[in-house]
Amino acid sequence: MEERFELFTALITKISRSIRKIKNQEVEEYGLRSPHVSCLYYLYITDGLTATELCERCEEDKATVSRSLDYLETNGYILCESKSAKRYKSPLYLTEQGRMVAAKVAAKISRVLDDVSAAMTEEERVAFYRSLAMISDSLEACIKSDREQ
């Protein structure tokens, strides 16, 4: 019974790693890596997000996002219209080059999603997402309740 929990965590670890590899494969020719991909992707979907909004969507640490944005900005993938010194609350935009790479990434994601979806019915997919979200919340609750003790 309990053994299934570890089985479950091992699978999650493995999937996590696979996702990172797929992202890397797609953008390594540009010198980009997995964490950059999420930023590009979400800006592709929604132009003008701020750093904090990106953090929320990627579920990444703000430190990770901050460094990703540094790299993307210095290498001409994104623009930041900030009046102030830093990126404070300022909306971020893809450059033409950024949009090009993001489109490539989006296409790849689409292909992978097709592969993954092929063996599932729409119903199964929905159920799976619901379970994932439920588990995520439930684990967070575990962490919090433990901390309070």
Next chain:
Amino acid sequence: MEERFELFTALITKISRSIRKIKNQEVEEYGLRSPHVSCLYYLYITDGLTATELCERCEEDKATVSRSLDYLETNGYILCESKSAKRYKSPLYLTEQGRMVAAKVAAKISRVLDDVSAAMTEEERVAFYRSLAMISDSLEACIKSDREQ
């Protein structure tokens, strides 16, 4: 449509992190951390596994497992009956101290699993595991097919 892939990866990332935190919470008082927990746990379930077998079950890199075992051995959590210099193919066993901590970990895992399971039916659980495994395989296949191009 594609947006769900990123949603999915964000959730996986988040769950991954939560799992690590839960493991850490449970063993930090012993100076242990997340990667050590998997090793202890699997030895608790099945005594006498070798390093490679542990790698397979944890889905961890052999380098990670190797270093975890180093730590667990020098700190008296496991025993290695190796005739040869290294751990080569030799079965690993928990010490009394190791078994004590592993039992604590197993109990914790059981509690977390109860929480997570509470909101799911047995049927949903089974479906979820099946989907996870399927997705894991499918992503691996994507990685391989890309590499061959």
Next chain:
DNA sequence: CCAAAGATGTTGATATCTCAACAAGTCGGG
């Protein structure tokens, strides 16, 4: 019995993530 090939494990370099401390910007009340 030996050499070569394959399996197993270790090590070092590097990249990455995470936490916590800090800096900078914004906002609201007096």
Next chain:
DNA sequence: CCCGACTTGTTGAGATATCAACATCTTTGG
């Protein structure tokens, strides 16, 4: 207008994971 509290973002240090190269052990075929 200014002070203090809050939000937002950056930075540095340390922990961790990952990859590739290497070392070691076993097995197999001659």
